[in-house]
Amino acid sequence: MNRQVEPLVVTGWGIISPIGIGRAAFTSALAEGRQGRKPVTGYANGEIPFSEACQIPEFDVENFIGKKGTRFLDRTTRLTVATVGMALDDGQIAVTPDNQARIGVVLGTNVGSIKSIGDFMRDTLIHARPYMVNPMHFPNAVMNCAASQSAIWHRLKGINATISGGRMAGLLALRYAGLTLRLGNVDTILAGGVEEFCEQTAWAFYHAGRVGPEAGIPLGEGCAMFALERAATAQEQGRKVLAEILGCEVGVYQSNDDRTTGLQVSGLASCIRKALERSGARTEDVCAVFLHHCADPELENIEDEALNQSLPQYESLHRLAVSQLVGDCFSAAGAFQLSALLSFFERFPEHSDRVALMTSVAHNGSVGCAVVRGNAKWQQ
């Protein structure tokens, strides 16, 4: 039943993270173990319910796409448009009238820009009439804005999809992109995830008890996007293959009547098993694991227990929770895990013929795992 899947290849990527903008900066920050945590900036006292966060105050969209036409773009959209551009550049993917219909975008998010949505709703309450909203802000309040604007700025006319996946957004984007590419519906997909830091998200996390004022992992933000193609396409186009995305499995495992997490543990373990099987990889091929870990001990235990059950060598593996450095980036978290994974293979090419895992768990019972192989043939 568990048929092997055709691998997808990563031919370029871009990242805007609290520890570095761009692939090289992120990779060296990771090697140094640099911390993205800093005092909250851009907000007056009391506007944010905690004093530290992993913000990216130095990000300026004008450095990426110039000044013209950027005034009404919200932060989620700015981050995405800029990162899509970086991934295209990194992969040396030239968008032309001939190929633009064959390049798509698959963006993982929570609800798009919750700031745009919240501010728009607020405008319907605070003015003399409920409809006295700024029409220029209306498209920003729709969840597919960032992916669509990325298409507009970079002229990408292929499939354009937005996935509301929260903590699962990264894996779901990989799955959606994978199926679409394997079916040949497009040739290239820019897939990834985005999250913006704003007062709405900060208070939501505060109320949901996800981030205490001085929690181990502060709230973060950012975006990472990956250029994905079939191996044949990459070869045809003469692209550098950075890594192969192999199996990617997700599922929902939660009993509705109690708080036991056993079902989620066994669910994640079965996703890991299946993803490895479908990758044609064995447990002993796994050389590293990139964890979701989001400062909730319950979710962290689920992840650790499932991995422990699945991989006999788990305790001795290279393990990294990139959230320790970039913060809890929620719907960008999976994309940051994959970024850390790609950086790992870049730094340690001797592991490139082995595989690394990334895992995700969510409070709603969702779990998932992706298997990625480095490319031993690729030499920087």
Add this chain to the structure above:
Amino acid sequence: MPVGTIEMSYQRVVITGLGAVTSVGLGAASFCDALRKGTSGISEIEGFDTTGFHITRAGEVKGFDPDRWIRELNPSALGRSSQFAVAAARMAIEDAAIDPEVLSHSECGVTIGTTEGESQLEFRLVQQWVSDGPASLDASLVTQTPADRLSVSVAREFYLHGEAMTLSTACAAGNYAIGHAYDLIKTGETDFMLCGGVDSLSRSALAGFYRVGAIAPEICQPFDANRQGILTGEGAGLLFLESLASAERRGTRIYAEILGYGTNCDAQHMTAPDPSSIAGCMRLAHSNAGISALDIDYICAHGTGTPLNDAVEAEAIREVFGNQPPPTSAIKSMIGHTMGAASALGSIACALALHRGFMPPTINIQTPDPKCGLDCVPNEARTAELSIVQNDGFAFGGNNAITIFGRR
């Protein structure tokens, strides 16, 4: 099997269950009945305070009782959109006459499209914020708000362990969700899928569309010469899909086969649709479905009722179909613009049209717009044996998705 090949023996995919939560009726049978009668679901908005709005009518689902449909989850811990989604899923499963236990032991997944997710919960949080400050927010609402809840709630209600995905590609999202579910079954990833779209009536959508002059004062009249805009709406449409082999094995009723779909992106403008890109999407859908434009017997239009949308859609249709396009009607004339549910309910209308042999009407037609040049099936449903039909879905951001269905 060698690495690097996708199995070429694709499954055929059929629709065997339908679930509809609409302003004109609950369940496939009453929705079908309303489509045949040309019933209007437009009424005065009761779900939120309309003070200050000049237009207070919408396609609102009245008297919806979540307790009737939601059994495993706590209905009061779900937003209205999730409630709609779970209810429509239960209807679709019951309609397909499949044991949920079987689904729970399969890889059955859920894909749901939406424009605004749990917009009513978001709005309540914003109200709390504005009146009492952000420290006063209701924490239980905060955790109910993420849009992934729409698909995950369906998975949890029926103990489904497959992929749960919420696609938030605005007003084409229902077709995106159906397309993705189709792909999963076609490639043998799973045998069963629940898929469709949902949205609940949104005060901010009313404000936004009114502000840009896109709301009609009383009635929605797509393709009429005097059309004045959309009316907002709400609801859910969920389809139960399985492989043809599975449906035949079960000996169950098949509404229709999904022949394929196409998606593309205008990449031009956030709100102004591009006719040539939409025509391109139609051609893509036809090609993926292995048919030609000549094979299409009926088009279930995106047909919002704004002067611009309908003109652009008609132009794209004429570009692809020539001067004798197939009859093209807009069910938004009856139920309003149900946003993320719209193209899912359009798909259900197509499945019913194929199965029961009729074309749903465009109601409220006084003078068909000669500039559109379409037979919009004015005011009365038409009996017709249909073989292949097309369902259009277009969205903000130029996200286009078109599904093609065939009679079985």
